[in-house]
Amino acid sequence: MSLAVVRSRALLGLHAPEVLVEVHLGNGLPAFTIVGLPQAAVRESRDRVRAALLHCGFEFPNRRLTVNLTPADLPKDSGRFDLPIAVGILAASGQLPPEALAEVELVGELSLTGEVRPIRGVLAMALALRCCVPRRRLVIPAGCRAEASLAPERCALAAATLVEVYEHLRGASALECVGGEAPEPPAGAQTDFSDVRGQWFARRALEVAAAGGHSLLMVGSPGAGKSMLAQRFAGLLPPMDAEEALECALVQSVAARFDPACWGRRPFRSPHHTASPVALAGGGSPPRPGEVSLSHRGVLFLDELPEFHSAALEALREPLESGEITVSRAARQATFPARFQLVAAMNPCPCGYAGSRLRPCTCPPDRIARYQRSVSGPLLDRIDLRIEVEPVPPEELERGPSGEPTDAIRARVRDAAGRQRARQGMPNALLGPGDTDRHCVPGEAARALLRDAAARLGWSARSWHRVLRVARTVADLAAAPAVDAAHVAEAIQMRRALGAG
Template sequence: MLFKTRSAAVYGIDAHLIDVEVDFSTVVRDAETFSTVGLPDAAVKESRDRVRSAIRNSGFDMPPVRITINLAPADIRKEGSGFDLPIALGILGAYGALQPIDLTEFLFLGELGLDGTVRAVQGILPVAVAARQKGVKRLVVPTVNAREAAVVDGLMVYPVRSLIEVRELINGIATGQESIAPVQLDKSTLLDEIQDAMPDFSDVRGQHTAKRALEVAAAGGHNVLMIGPPGSGKTMLAKRFPSVLAPLMFEEALETTKIHSVAGVLNAETGLVTHRPFRSPHHTVSDAGLIGGGAVPRPGEVSLAHNGVLFLDELPEFPRNVLEVMRQPLEDGTVTISRASMSLSFPARFMLIAAMNPCPCGYFNDKSRECMCTPPMIQRYVSKVSGPLLDRIDIHIEVPAVQYRELRSGAAAEGSKEIRSRVLEARRRQHERFALAPEGAKRGRKIFANAQMSTQQIRLHCELASDAERLLERAMQQQGLSARAHDRILKVARTIADLSGETQIGVPHIAEAIQYRTLDRQYWS
């Protein structure tokens, strides 16, 4: 007898629906034989032992027949333990333990314990999205994963704890009496809790220049490098940076959640990433850990930071090869990982916030501590960060040690709420500008922030007043700035003008942008 159920397999951050076909054939003498075909991996092959024990310990019989499981299409590799539940249901259905019902509108996913309990699996959200696209109406998943799946509209998501519950659910639906109610999730309130619980910029004493630079970065989507001695507050500033960013839109949250779901780091209680991610890997991270990789490619830190912030503390301490692999995601917003059997792409559109000491000892130009480093030592230390990587960082800002008087000041510092309001207004101006830009200037690429402008768009949108033009020319000649620094200065100046509500870039905007090119001024000489 043949019985069919449906499940799904996840590749990258997308899922493909899989037909699970169960066939009973010749009766064998002592016990059933169990074989799985359709390109299963080791975890899928091992499911026969889990399924056999789960069925028996749930009070059902395993008939002494030859059981063949086919996972179709057979040319797609099947991975993970999520096929346990549909395989078990296929066996129950094949020997009549289920009421006659069309299961084509169902999709099942879950790992089985030996006692028949249904355990959580990774990648539920991509499966839910694929199910909706293919017209599947009912999704049966472990209780732990139910909120995550319920984020997707148009699906009835049933949370189950055991194989017995699934059988009762199917039989109840067949007779018109559902034993389990679908999960209801109020998505309108999920994103309302975002910013208020984050660390606030009002905690930061002093560092007005650094806070202003981070405000400019947030307004224009610029990458930032902070340079300062130990204890000056670089990490503290970076951790508060997400609090001034625009809240996640629902589609952004959905895309980010898919990545976290596949990586297995999603909070099951919320079911959705409700705030912009902040990832801070240690400098001992490998290139595979940062970019992603493995025999079966998984997302790395740059993808987990998608639509959020990637913070790299002690930037020169990262291995050179690890830093160099970031050039593609910083440029393209995606990461492509190629293996012999497959090639997968993961989104990686993030803002980079990096921090470093000015020299090996950390106290170059510090007024309270003497630096013991020689100029060649300082230059070698700074040169650990390659030119091509610095080329993708718009703002370099010095973060000096906080003076005692500022540290003990009772004056209230400006909070994240006030800064965020200016950032959102500047972003609104950019959205209007790029929405009205000629299609020819876009070159088919949709952009949302000044940092994403191409050379042609810089010429189109970065109009300089005559005195600002002379100031930029003088700075280029006197400080020996490169062509790439020229474009970075114009992008940052455009953002500063947006924060001021100005259409044309003036002298104050250019002057401030020039001050954010610390490394171009060769400060260590």
């Protein structure tokens, strides 16, 4: 009897726990059994592995073959175990020396011709090797080379076919080593604020939101420019550092959405309003990241906010506060990062023209109230900036000056964000109550203005602190050392849409 052990990796959230692929050849009637909590895609690997081995000219043992994936209580999904199973069969049947497997881990799906096809989560697996003692190399599909190159160390070996893996393990040739080759982030924004004419108040609100990391809701009639403004918002954000870019790439890798061209660029996600709670928050079995995690370190834009399912909107409340979301299922639990900036847009009423000078509104008052109530008070309370976006007059569209370019606004945002990092080590939007009291101290006139606004608008304690943090951001944009009444007044003006506190 023969036994071979091959190391591989599973995926559990953003983690890649080690899996031992034990291949045993025994006596008895020919059979091919896979145990260890395999899902359907793993069980189907029996046919892919057999066909790939035969097509590549290897011998497939006509014996009782048992493959055990351990730990047995960890669910195994996808075709990433095809390659380690095939290599384990070669080692157990004597076609490959078992000692060649000591320093490698293998992942990859096999085609019927022996081609090693790309899989999701390669970056998470490459990063997991940093904890291995002694260090091992991860054999990956050649199609995942760009993804594995983002790992800080050269820890991956790219293979295009099963034959290449076989020749490498027996020492006849060497696979390409990749890693530690992260490209430079792209410079500049894809869209520019100079395209926007008018909308000076909305542009100012977006600048404040970008400088302090604040969430934003725009309310206005159709065609006022809400979507156009939102699509240019990500270009205002400060550039990501290497660690933040790696976090974003890791989430995209696990979700099978990694694009090398987007490395270092702030994510901008804009799901349709029919998106389910699972699509927004994440879920499935095994759990996968949703839109709130795919927009990590970037922007989540929700257009037509009241049209989203109420359960989907309420799922945003926890990640807006904590910056992460935990997806729980009966057997497993996974936590994904979700530190995104929410930018939302909505009409003031179902027809879209309540309060508009363009045309009269046809909605009765009770219908308008019902429409606005579809966005709950607790969710609105967590949105720092709520502004009205008025349509631009035709004469301004035709003859008005172009707006200020993105680069000029981004420079002010970068300076304000630098002041916040130097003072408190984080954006103003992330300050807790204690930090807010310490770093956002208003003057006496500003405090009186805050007390008056809180009494008239019925603010909660959360609203009080959020307005104070926005005022601190306005002061940072002006390079002011303290929060005065003018800063507080501007922050209050940016929290008035829908007539809520």
